[in-house]
Amino acid sequence: MPLIDVMISVCGKPFQTSLALMSLERECGRHIDKIYFVEENTKSQNIDAGSHEWVLDQLKDKIVHFVPTRWNYCFPLEADKLADTDYRHSVRYQYGWEMSDKDHVLVIHNDVYFHGDVVAAMLDNIGDSICLGHVGQCWYCPAAFAGKCASDRHLEYRPDFDELNRLYKTTRAPEGYNTRAYFKPTWDDRFVRQPWPLPECRVNEWCALVALHKARKLTVPHGRVVPFGAIIGVGKQIQDVSCQWFREMHHRGQVCRNFDIYKYMHHDVPPTGQATLITKDRYADKELEALERLKAEFGFVAQG
Structure with missing residues (x-):
């Protein structure tokens, strides 16, 4: 089975991030070459979102650690800046997308937990689809x-x-x-x-396998499709991450397919990641829960 690369965009949540990557390595590590760990540049806005030193050291043989020059947070895409490499690499997942030389890449969130070999299962099922995962923000x-x-x-x-x-x-x-x-x-x-695909259609990016050998040539900077990680402003609303990418790929005859990822991993559905990030008590609870699992399953010992 060919090796894949992993793309993760990280904003805070150091213990949840560590648990996500360590559980992924435990279950799927034999399929993974590089992990493109893109740490959002919160320090550019004088925000300390915590240290990821432990997991960066644990997986140092696989992780490519990159910090963009700017923090794009949840801001809508500024399409007129996409020719600027620094700006483009601040869009979620885009740095790994451009650096990877693999046929397939796995996009994950930093608040997931893996309990089975999702990579092998997705590689076995992706077929001729351009992306495989949980389709739709049906909620x-x-x-x-x-x-x-x-x-x-x-x-x-x-x-x-x-x-x-x-x-x-x-x-x-x-x-x-x-x-x-x-x-x-x-x-x-x-x-x-073009009302189809519907506005909330996407492959949810907390665990999505992308056929990069197909998608690379169609997506910015090589093609005209917006970046996978782009958030799009539409009036007073936004289209969430990967929705417009999903639409533009289907308009070009490509197909994304649904796959039951939850046999192999956990992520809250509907998602709670953003709410957790900005709610102090919930953030602390999720971090503590992840810390206890890191201690029990991976021998984590706090430094200092």
Whole structure:
């Protein structure tokens, strides 16, 4: 089985990051060559997000550690800056995307936990797809709430714009869920011209296998498709990471497919990563939980 590279974008969460990478190495390490560890440059804004020294040392034979010159956080893509290498490499996952020479790369979050060989399973199942993983932010999508679409049916349900508009304006989200109001103040023309794939369709990037030998030539800087990690501003809303990449790839005849990653790993669904990052008590609880697992499973000993 050919080796892959891993791409991870890291902002804080040092214990969760360590657990993500150590559990990945334990379960899938024989398939992995390099790990492109891109640490977001929070220090450029005088924010100390913690030290990753322990895991960088533990996996030093595989990790390529890179800190972009700027911190892009969750800001929408500035497409007119994509010719600037420094700017482009501040977009999530893009540095590893451009540096890797592998046919396939695994994109992961820094708040996941692996308990099975997800890499072998995904390589066995990707076939001719350009990306494999959990498809769709269905927890935001009115088509999912209405029972018209699901992760395994995103290729089948293709509404015209009038139907998409009706769905967003008339479908009530279940209690505890919500939709992004893409129609306020008005729909972005990209959805009017081409309503499919739906706005919340993507391969969720907490565990996604990309056929880089196909995607590389189509994606910036070699092609015209936006970076995989780009967040796109649409009116007063955003399209989340990889949504626009997903749309543009399907418009070019490529296919992303759904795969049950949760047989092999854990990530909260709906995701809680951003809420955890900005909520002090929740952040501390998740870090403590990860620390206890690191001690129990990987012999972590605090330094100093």
